Amino acid sequence: MARPAGRLGWGIADQGVSSITNFLVVFMVARSLGAVPFGAFSLAYVAYGFALNLSRGLSSYPLQVRYTGVDLTKWRKAVGESSGTALVTGIGTGIIVLAAGAVLGGNTRIALFALGLTLPGLLLQDSWRYAFFAQGRGSQAFINDTIWAAVQIPAMFALHHYNVRSVFWYIIAWAGAAVVAAAAGPLQTKVLPNLRGVRQWLVKHRDLGARYSASNLIASAAVQVRSSVVDGMLGLAVVGYVQAAGTLMGPFMVIFYGIGLVTVPEAVRVLKKSPSRLPLFCMVVSVGLGVAALCWGGFLLVALPRGLGNLMLGSIWRPTYVLVLPQVLAIVGGAFCSGASTGLGALGAARRMLRAAVISAIVALFCGVLGPILGGAVGTMIGTLIGTWISAVILWWELRGAMREHEIVSTTSKKTRLNRKNGRHRKI
Numbered sequence: 001m002a003r004p005a006g007r008l009g010w011g012i013a014d015q016g017v018s019s020i021t022n023f024l025v026v027f028m029v030a031r032s033l034g035a036v037p038f039g040a041f042s043l044a045y046v047a048y049g050f051a052l053n054l055s056r057g058l059s060s061y062p063l064q065v066r067y068t069g070v071d072l073t074k075w076r077k078a079v080g081e082s083s084g085t086a087l088v089t090g091i092g093t094g095i096i097v098l099a100a101g102a103v104l105g106g107n108t109r110i111a112l113f114a115l116g117l118t119l120p121g122l123l124l125q126d127s128w129r130y131a132f133f134a135q136g137r138g139s140q141a142f143i144n145d146t147i148w149a150a151v152q153i154p155a156m157f158a159l160h161h162y163n164v165r166s167v168f169w170y171i172i173a174w175a176g177a178a179v180v181a182a183a184a185g186p187l188q189t190k191v192l193p194n195l196r197g198v199r200q201w202l203v204k205h206r207d208l209g210a211r212y213s214a215s216n217l218i219a220s221a222a223v224q225v226r227s228s229v230v231d232g233m234l235g236l237a238v239v240g241y242v243q244a245a246g247t248l249m250g251p252f253m254v255i256f257y258g259i260g261l262v263t264v265p266e267a268v269r270v271l272k273k274s275p276s277r278l279p280l281f282c283m284v285v286s287v288g289l290g291v292a293a294l295c296w297g298g299f300l301l302v303a304l305p306r307g308l309g310n311l312m313l314g315s316i317w318r319p320t321y322v323l324v325l326p327q328v329l330a331i332v333g334g335a336f337c338s339g340a341s342t343g344l345g346a347l348g349a350a351r352r353m354l355r356a357a358v359i360s361a362i363v364a365l366f367c368g369v370l371g372p373i374l375g376g377a378v379g380t381m382i383g384t385l386i387g388t389w390i391s392a393v394i395l396w397w398e399l400r401g402a403m404r405e406h407e408i409v410s411t412t413s414k415k416t417r418l419n420r421k422n423g424r425h426r427k428i
Contacts, residue, residue, distance in 0.1 A: 006138075007133070007136055007138050007262050007265075007266065008259060008262050008266075009138075010138025010139050010141065010142055010262075011133065011138055011258040011259055011260075011261040011262035012254065012255055012258035012259065013138075013142050013258070014129065014138060014141045014142040014145050014258065014261065015254050015255075015257045015258030015260075015261060016254050016258065017142060017145040017146055017148075017149050018129075018145050018148075019250075019253075019254050019257075020149060021145070021148055021149050021152050021153075021174070021177070023250075024152065024153065024156055024174075025041075025152070025156065025170060025171075025173075025174040026041075026045075028156050028159070028160060028170060029041045029167060029170050032159070032160055032164075032165070032170070033165060033167055033170070036106075036107055037107045037111075037165075037166075037167040038167075039107070040106070040107035040108045040110075040111040040167050041111055041167050041170070041171065043108055043111065043112075044097075044108075044111040044112055044114070044115040044171060046224065047097055047100075047112065047115060048115055048119070048122065049220055050093075050217060050220055051089070051090070051093040051094075051097075051119055051122075051123060052122070052123065052126060053213065053216030053217055053219075053220050054089060054093065054213050054216065054217060055085075055086045055089040055090065055093075055123040055126065055127065056126070056130070056212070056213075056216060057209060057210075057211075057212035057213025057214070057215065057216045057217075058085055058086075058089055058202065058209040058210075058212070058213050059082045059083070059085040059086040059089065059127050059130075059201070059209075060082065060086070060126070060127055060130035060131075061130075061208065061209075061212045061264075061345065062082070062201075062205035062208045062209055062212070063078055063079065063082040063127075063130060063131060063134055064130055064133070064134045064264050064265050064268070064345070065208060065264070065268060065345060065346065065348045066078075066205070066208075066348070067079075067134055068134045068135075068136075068264075068265040068268040068269060069134075069135075069136070069265075069268065069269055069272065072135075075131075075134070075135050076189065076190065076191045079131045079189055079191045080191050080192060080193065080194035080197060081194050081197035081198065081200060081201035082127060082130075082131065082201060083124060083127045083128065083131065083185070083191065083193040083194070084193040084194040084195045084196075084197055084198045084201070085127075085198045085201050085202065086123045086124050086126065086127035086193075087120055087123065087124045087127075087193045087195065088195065088198050089123055090119045090120030090121070090122065090123035090124060091119075091120050093119055093123075094115075094116045094117065094118075094119035094120055095116070096116075097112050097115050097116035097119060098112070098113060098116035098117070100112055101113045101116060107167055110166065110167060110168040111167045111168065111171060113168065114167070114168045114169075114171035114172050114175065115171055115175065117172075118171070118172065118175035118176060118178070118179055119175075121175065121176075121178055121179030121182045121183075122175050122178045122179070122182075124182040124185065124193065125144065125148065125178045125179070125181045125182035125185065127185075128141070128144055128181075128182065128185035128188070128189065129141040129144065129145065129261070130261075131189065132144070132188075132189075133261050133262060133265055134265050136265070138261070138262065140188050140189075141261075143188065144181050144184060144185060144188060145181065147177075147180060147181040147184050148177050148178050148180070148181040149177075151176075151177035151180045151181070152173060152174055152177035152178075155173035155176070155177060156170070156173050156174070158173075159173055207348075207350060207351075208348055208350045211350035211351060211353065211354040212350055212353065212354075214354055214357070215350070215353050215354045215356075215357035216357075218354075218357045218358060218361045219357055219360070219361065221361070222360075222361035222364045222365055222368075223364075225365060225368075226364060226365060226368035226384075227239070229365075229368055229369055229372070230242065230368065230372055230380055233369075233372045233373070234372050234376060234377065234380070238372075238376065238377045238380065240316065241316060241319050241320050241323060241377050242323065242377060242380060242381065244313050244316055244317075244320040245320050245323040245324055245327045245381070246327065247313075248300055248304075248312070248313075248320070248324060248327075249293075249296065249297075249300075249327060249328070249331060251296070252292065252293055252296040252331070253331075255289075255292060256289060256293075256331070256334075256335070256338070259285070259289065260338060263285050263338070263339075263342040264342055264345040264346055266281070267281055267282065267342045267343060267345065267346035268346045270346070271346050271347065275406060275407070278343055278346060278347075278403065279343065279399070279403060281342075281343075282339040282340060282342050282343040282399065283339060284339075285335075285338060285339040285342055286335050286336040286338065286339030286340070287335075287339075288335075289335035289338060289339070290332040290335040290336065293328055293331045293332050293335060294328065294332060296328075297324060297325065297327075297328030297329075297331075300324050300328075301324060301325065304317060304321050304324070305321070309321060319377065322377075322378055323377060323378065323381045326378065326381035326382050326384070326385050327381055327384075329385050330381065330384045330385040330388045330389075331388075333385065333388035333389040333391070333392050334388055334392075336389075336392035336395075336396070337388065337391050337392045337395050340392065340395035340396045340398070340399045341353065341395055343399045343402070343403075344356075344395065344398060344399055344402055347399075347402045347403070347406055349398065349399075349402035349405075352398040352399075352401065352402050353398070355398065356391070356394045356395050356398045359391075359394055360387070360390070360391035360394055360395075363387050363390045363391060363394075364384075364387040364388075364391070366387075367383035367384065367386050367387035367390075368380070368383055368384070368387065369383075370383055371383020371384065371386075
């Protein structure tokens with residue numbers, strides 16, 4: 001098993017490959033097909049995001065919380081049930097997406113049909129990634145995502161070369177490559193998805209799965225609603241500037257999400273060895289990510305006016321430039337959210353995470369509406385910044401409460417074991 005630094009490196013490398021595959025399909029669809037098919041693809045991608053968050057909450061997150069660092073036999077049994085749950089989730093959400101496509105028409109219909117057919121493989125492939133990181137085998141996750149990229153990239157360029165103009169085939173090339181990678185998962189893990197164990201998995205982890213899924217879906221819905229509000233109030237041009245500011249942070253976000261693949265399993269290991277060090281570990285995650293975000297933001301603030309802005313964004317770099325600083329500060333707030341969420345995840349404090357997600361969504365929507373009213377594009381980013389930092393405070397408060405509960409439970413368990421031991425001695 002790799003050391004922490006090695007596991008961290010594999011997390012970043014794996015996220016880099018995953019980001020490349022996702023970016024490539026977005027780039028190729030936008031460049032090759034035009035606005036209307038790209039809009040249909042964007043809708044399908046949003047549906048994929050919701051299905052992915054549901055699957056991770058039901059299958060992958062409970063696996064990381066409760067089966068990180070366990071022996072190989074327990075891990076394989078858990079992975080069988082977890083991957084089976086992801087596969088069943090993919091089948092169920094795929095049917096829903098196909099039904100939605102049947103109701104709609106045009107490019108949206110064919111985009112949703114392509115997604116619905118491939119969702120089981122997409123969600124299964126993602127579950128293998130989390131399983132590998134739970135066992136400290138990030139290199140295997142990297143290999144699996146590399147298989148995805150190795151199949152997808154030639155397929156994408158073939159479609160472009162033969163002038164294919166259907167969003168259906170671009171989604172099939174992207175998601176079909178994920179299906180190939182998903183099929184490689186059993187060869188790497190020596191585990192087959194256990195469909196018969198899905199019910200047992202859901203029942204066993206019902207205290208985590210439903211709440212994690214709800215937390216994920218609430219957070220995703222809040223982002224989508226906030227984007228729709230900004231679009232409706234300020235127009236597509238402002239949405240484009242905000243999106244461009246986010247794109248500038250793309251290289252850093254690879255690190256951000258890559259570390260996120262590793263932090264919960266690492267926090268579980270810290271909790272098992274020395275529970276009192278968990279808050280310090282979470283703070284190190286937050287500060288480390290926050291400092292990295294500030295460094296990248298500082299580079300952008302210096303380099304964009306010196307030619308990088310025009311090179312990357314063309315004529316829109318000037319209205320985007322004023323959004324960079326609030327965007328960076330919002331991401332620093334996101335770093336502190338990430339650290340606290342890591343601790344809550346390691347503690348299995350799903351109830352507290354759900355409560356934080358609900359409150360944070362309400363705050364985000366309020367700030368997301370107030371920001372555009374008060375200050376246009378800059379106000380939008382400031383609203384996001386304020387909402388993110390309020391969420392960070394909420395999450396750290398919940399982590400503080402979860403640590404107290406864990407200490408009480410641990411103390412009670414120790415006393416119970418001691419009393420039982422003393423009782424046995426008295427009987428002897």
